[in-house]
Every structure is written in structure tokens, then in C-alpha cells.
Amino acid sequence: MNYLIGIDLGTSSTKTVLFDEEGTVIASAGKDYPLYTPNNGWAEQKPEDWRDAALETIAKVVKDSGVAADDIKGLGISGQMHGLVMLDEAGEVIRPSIIWCDQRTEKECEEITEKVGAKRLIEITANPALTGFTASKILWVRNHEPENYAKCKHILLPKDYVRYILTGEFATEVSDASGMQLLDVPKRQWSDEVLEKLDIDKSLLAKVYESPEVTGTILPEIAEKTGLSTSTVVVGGAGDNAAAAVGTGVVEDGKAFTTIGTSGVVFAHSSDISIDPKGRVHTFCCAVPGAWHVMGVTQAAGYSLAWFQENIGTEYARKAKEQGCGAFDLINADVLKTPIGANRLIYLPYLNGERTPHLDANCRGVFFGLSSMHTTADMARAVMEGISYSLTDCNDIIREMGINVTEMMACGGGAKNGVQRQMMADMFGCDVKTVTATEGPALGVAILAGVGAGIYDSVEDACRKMIHTDPEKECHPDAAATKEYDKFHQLYKKLYTDLKDDYQTLANL
Ligand SMILES: Nc1ncnc2c1ncn2[C@@H]1O[C@H](COP(=O)(O)OP(=O)(O)O)[C@@H](O)[C@H]1O
Numbered sequence: 001m002n003y004l005i006g007i008d009l010g011t012s013s014t015k016t017v018l019f020d021e022e023g024t025v026i027a028s029a030g031k032d033y034p035l036y037t038p039n040n041g042w043a044e045q046k047p048e049d050w051r052d053a054a055l056e057t058i059a060k061v062v063k064d065s066g067v068a069a070d071d072i073k074g075l076g077i078s079g080q081m082h083g084l085v086m087l088d089e090a091g092e093v094i095r096p097s098i099i100w101c102d103q104r105t106e107k108e109c110e111e112i113t114e115k116v117g118a119k120r121l122i123e124i125t126a127n128p129a130l131t132g133f134t135a136s137k138i139l140w141v142r143n144h145e146p147e148n149y150a151k152c153k154h155i156l157l158p159k160d161y162v163r164y165i166l167t168g169e170f171a172t173e174v175s176d177a178s179g180m181q182l183l184d185v186p187k188r189q190w191s192d193e194v195l196e197k198l199d200i201d202k203s204l205l206a207k208v209y210e211s212p213e214v215t216g217t218i219l220p221e222i223a224e225k226t227g228l229s230t231s232t233v234v235v236g237g238a239g240d241n242a243a244a245a246v247g248t249g250v251v252e253d254g255k256a257f258t259t260i261g262t263s264g265v266v267f268a269h270s271s272d273i274s275i276d277p278k279g280r281v282h283t284f285c286c287a288v289p290g291a292w293h294v295m296g297v298t299q300a301a302g303y304s305l306a307w308f309q310e311n312i313g314t315e316y317a318r319k320a321k322e323q324g325c326g327a328f329d330l331i332n333a334d335v336l337k338t339p340i341g342a343n344r345l346i347y348l349p350y351l352n353g354e355r356t357p358h359l360d361a362n363c364r365g366v367f368f369g370l371s372s373m374h375t376t377a378d379m380a381r382a383v384m385e386g387i388s389y390s391l392t393d394c395n396d397i398i399r400e401m402g403i404n405v406t407e408m409m410a411c412g413g414g415a416k417n418g419v420q421r422q423m424m425a426d427m428f429g430c431d432v433k434t435v436t437a438t439e440g441p442a443l444g445v446a447i448l449a450g451v452g453a454g455i456y457d458s459v460e461d462a463c464r465k466m467i468h469t470d471p472e473k474e475c476h477p478d479a480a481a482t483k484e485y486d487k488f489h490q491l492y493k494k495l496y497t498d499l500k501d502d503y504q505t506l507a508n509l
């Protein structure tokens with residue numbers, strides 16, 4: 001039997017899974033790391049934490065599985081997108097990574113739009129300048145830390161830094177590179193025009209591959225440390241969402257998925273390039289060679305729930321420990337006891353600004369309608385509903401673009417939660433399904449590794465053999481709930497419009 005490894009370098013943790021070639025999970029391991037917010041709206045992580053988590057979890061799955069190193073034919077890495085990793089001449093990390101949800105680069109976005117031209121920027125990179133994307137982070141370091149910029153010899157994305165550690169190669173692939181705003185997305189190669197206009201030296205960037213292509217093999221010292229073989233191939237892999245698409249079988253037109261990780265995403269496959277003229281959803285290359293996708297992003301989806309548990313619903317963790325269950329079991333029990341609309345409490349999940357649909361770095365979270373009768377149960381329900389309203393906004397724009405979605409899969413930490421999945425089915429008004437392997441991105445890149453290692457002929461072929469849907473977890477929409485949620489969703493949408501200018505005032509105080 002052949003085996004494949006998928007690594008998902010998330011924002012909350014790295015999850016590494018060893019699959020057999022039929023998609024069965026043989027062993028898995030995870031390791032958490034911190035997210036640093038040194039200023040309001042800033043977000044950083046340490047690339048060294050990602051490196052240590054990847055090495056530790058690979059070693060663990062190889063050991064726990066008992067699989068012979070030579071039978072592990074391929075490895076793929078999926079990662080949180082957009083983060084900026086800068087390495088010096090010796091390959092050492094220069095500063096912490098400024099990651100995807102950091103909002104400090106509004107001025108640099110203006111600089112990009114001015115230098116490239118708004119129309120040309122969308123024609124080439126398929127997206128307007130956004131604070132989340134890597135190009136503005138590169139310019140921020142050049143504008144604010146010229147000494148660090150001068151030392152920088154290699155610019156990598158988070159997962160590509162881990163690839164460098166494993167293989168010694170400076171490589172990336174089209175799906176993640178799309179989120180740097182330096183790629184010509186229709187042509188799937190670096191844009192000389194954008195690089196010249198922004199005065200970024202192309203030699204700083206890694207070589208671009210398609211996602212299933214082989215980018216290298218495991219270095220001898222890493223093989224020694226992890227128990228892998230030096231003949232295991234490492235493929236391009238994918239940004240976490242493009243990887244999750246492969247891992248949930250979203251590899252042809254009509255298919256879509258929603259994920260709740262730290263962020264939340266609604267993603268639809270598209271065999272033709274399709275761009276929202278208002279830039280509210282992103283258009284990127286997908287992991288299937290020759291295809292693209294559109295996706296809407298909620299900045300703080302699972303992160304809103306994590307924030308809620310750390311700061312407001314702290315009792316859930318304590319009681320869960322006492323009762324020997326998970327905190328989400330108790331949250332779910334409370335949410336189910338609370339009616340739709342959380343007793344007239346609405347939560348706006350804008351803890352880190354928002355991308356879809358507002359593209360606003362300065363908006364922030366709100367509990368609207370707070371009354372003395374409200375409890376943490378109402379707040380928990382309001383947070384879950386707020387996340388789902390935001391994902392519904394993403395889905396509505398994709399539908400508005402004429403992209404026909406017939407099937408919605410769910411994945412990510414939040415999709416493990418049946419209450420959350422039902423909420424999404426009710427709000428989207430369509431069936432929401434899941435696959436048996438809970439780690440969508442890890443399975444997705446393991447599938448890509450299977451193609452790169454020559455076990456499968458194509459990504460589509462590998463998906464047919466490695467993905468198994470879980471019929472027991474299918475959620476069907478309840479028409480009465482859809483109608484009820486819609487009333488609150490209308491008010492939820494109006495609240496942003498009403499507060500838009502006040503957010504700006506707050507940011508300038
Ligand atoms: N059972 C659950 N119900 C709802 N949300 C959950 C559950 N388990 C995890 N989460 C949420 O999922 C997020 C982590 O998901 P994950 O896909 O691992 O994220 P990432 O890839 O960003 O590290 C956390 O922020 C947490 O709030």
C-alpha cells in the first residue's frame with residue numbers, strides 16, 4: 001500500500017495527517033501556537049513555531065502509524081494564505097510574519113493602487129489592493145523597517161517556508177501565489193509589470209509551480225529528524241482554501257464549500273476566470289491546473305468563537321472540564337435552547353476588520369441590542385449566527401455573479417459542529433454536506449501529493465478514489481428557519497451601513 005502525508009498549517013495550529021491511498025486516516029497529530037496582536041488591527045506569528053509544529057507532527061504521525069518510510073510516497077503542504085515570511089542570505093527568519101488578518105497596510109494599498117492603476121491591478125491580479133494580501137505587507141516593511149527590507153533575500157508564504165525547511169527549495173504554487181497580489185492570475189505566472197511598478201526585485205520570489213507538481217524531496221537531515229525517506233516527493237500543495245476544495249471534492253463547476261477555521265470562507269470552483277467588478281470576493285488560481293475559483297472571506301469566523309470563549313464565555317471551558325465533555329458541547333446545548341435571533345441580539349463579527357462584502361480594515365465587532373435579560377447563552381448564539389450571516393453575505397455575492405452552486409460542502413474546525421452546519425444550511429437555503437476525513441485541507445494536499453507521486457492520473461481521479469462523503473452528517477434547510485433568519489440578516493446588513501462612518505471616526509480617535 002502507498003501512503004501520503006498532508007500538512008495543514010492553520011492559524012490556530014498545524015495539523016498533519018497520514019492517509020493511505022484510499023483516503024483512510026492512518027495517523028494524525030496537531031500542535032497549537034500563539035497569534036500575537038502587538039497593536040489594534042495587527043496580527044503576527046513566528047515562522048519558527050510553524051517549522052517546529054510541522055517537524056514535530058510529521059515525526060509523530062510517522063512513528064504512530066508504524067508505516068515504513070519508503071511507503072510514504074508523497075507529502076503536500078497547505079497553509080494559511082498571504083502571510084509574509086522574509087529570510088536573509090543564510091535562510092534565517094528576519095522578523096515575525098505579518099499574517100493574513102493583519103490590517104496595518106491601508107496606506108500601502110493606496111500606494112499599490114496608485115502605482116499599478118486600479119484597472120490594471122484587477123486585470124492582472126484579478127483583485128483590488130487589500131490589506132490582507134502580501135504585496136502591501138512587503139511595502140509596509142520597506143516603508144517602516146528599511147533595515148529589515150535591506151537584509152531580505154527571500155520572500156515566502158507560510159507553507160512555502162515549511163517546504164524550504166523540508167526540502168531546501170524556494171518554491172511556491174499558483175493558488176497561494178495568487179493571494180500575494182504579484183501574480184498574473186489569468187496567466188498563472190509572476191507579473192513583471194506589477195513587480196516593476198512596485199519596484200520589487202523578482203529574484204526575491206520563489207519559483208511558481210502548479211499545485212500537483214513535484215517541487216523537491218526531503219533533505220537528509222530532515223529525514224533523520226522525522227523518520228521520512230529522502231525519496232518522498234513534496235508537491236506544490238495549495239493555499240488552505242484551494243486545498244480544502246480538493247479535500248472536499250470541489251474540483252468542478254457547480255461545486256462549492258464553506259469553511260469555518262479562524263477565518264470563514266465560501267468558495268466556488270470556476271473553469272473560467274470570473275471576477276467580481278466590485279472586488280468583494282477574491283478570484284484566485286485553484287489547485288486544479290487550468291481552473292480558478294472565487295471566494296468570499298469572513299475575517300473572524302472561528303476566531304470570533306475563540307475570542308468569545310476566552311473573554312466572555314470563560315465558564316464553558318471550566319464547566320466542560322468539570323463535566324468531562326468539550327466546551328462546544330455545552331455551548332451547543334445553550335444555543336439550541338435559545339431561539340433564532342438570540343432573543344433579539346445581533347453580533348457583527350468584525351474583530352479584525354472585514355473583507356467580504358465590506359473591504360473595510362477599520363470596522364470592528366458589535367453586539368447590537370444587548371439587554372439586561374441577555375445571558376452568555378444568547379451571546380453564544382448571537383456569535384454563531386453573526387458568523388453565519390457573514391458567510392451568507394459571501395454566498396449571496398457568488399450567486400449574484402451568476403456562479404451556479406448545486407452542492408455545498410462544509411469543512412474546518414467549525415464544520416465539526418452540527419448546530420453550526422444546520423444554521424448554514426438554513427441560512428443558505430441548500431443542503432450542507434461533509435466528508436468523513438475532518439481535515440479537508442490536509443486531505444486536499446495529500447491528494448495533490450498522490451497525483452505528483454504518480455499514484456493517480458489527475459486531481460479529479462484522485463478525488464473520486466480518496467474522498468468519501470458522510471451521509472449521516474448531511475444537513476437539510478428548514479424553510480421556516482430560513483425565513484426567520486432572513487429577517488435578522490436584513491437588520492444585520494443595515495447595521496454595517498449605519499456604522500460605516502463611525503468606524504472611520506473610531507479608527508482616527
Ligand atoms: N466543535 C466546534 N464547533 C464550533 N467551532 C469550532 C469547533 N471546533 C473548533 N471550532 C472553531 O474552529 C476554529 C479552528 O478551526 P481550524 O480549521 O483548525 O482553524 P485554522 O485552520 O485557522 O487553524 C477555532 O477558531 C474554533 O473556534
Ligand SMILES: O=C(CO)[C@@H](O)[C@H](O)COP(=O)(O)O
Nearest residue numbers: 010011080081100261262263
Ligand atoms: O486569508 C485567508 C484567505 O484569503 C484565510 O483563509 C487564511 O488563509 C487563513 O485561514 P485559516 O487559518 O482560517 O484556515
